[in-house]
Amino acid sequence: MVVDEYTPPGWSYNPSDWSRRLPIIGLALLGFGIALYLALYQWRVFGSVWEPFFGDGSRRILNSNVSRLLPIPDAALGALGYLVDAVTGVVGKRERWRTMPWIVAVFGLAVGPLGAVSILLVILQPVLFDAWCTLCLASALISV
Numbered sequence: 001m002v003v004d005e006y007t008p009p010g011w012s013y014n015p016s017d018w019s020r021r022l023p024i025i026g027l028a029l030l031g032f033g034i035a036l037y038l039a040l041y042q043w044r045v046f047g048s049v050w051e052p053f054f055g056d057g058s059r060r061i062l063n064s065n066v067s068r069l070l071p072i073p074d075a076a077l078g079a080l081g082y083l084v085d086a087v088t089g090v091v092g093k094r095e096r097w098r099t100m101p102w103i104v105a106v107f108g109l110a111v112g113p114l115g116a117v118s119i120l121l122v123i124l125q126p127v128l129f130d131a132w133c134t135l136c137l138a139s140a141l142i143s144v
Contacts, residue, residue: 035079042073057131
């Protein structure tokens with residue numbers, strides 16, 4: 001069943017349609033802003049981090065050993081992941097599933113691991129640090 005020339009064979013909708021991509025792109029840009037803010041705190045550009053609910057939880061988590069396991073802060077990696085999500089979401093037209101399958105694959109590879117890592121980091125907050133980070137939770141929610 002072919003719905004139109006833009007819809008993949010066997011599908012009832014086009015997953016590359018702008019109405020399906022724009023919400024994901026918008027969330028990726030919001031996640032990028034949050035992660036960039038957290039990374040700037042981790043790089044000491046900001047002296048404090050906004051935390052409305054959990055006292056010093058954000059500070060404890062963002063300054064933890066886990067956040068510094070890699071050469072760059074974990075929030076910076078998250079910001080990079082969100083940026084890749086947004087860019088790969090914007091690239092291509094409605095028929096990109098047919099004309100640019102590589103960008104669809106990159107988009108999927110960027111979105112999936114970011115969500116998985118976010119879930120892991122949320123689990124570690126109470127388990128390792130007995131603390132919560134509001135913006136970290138918001139970022140994880142966006143990525144999932």
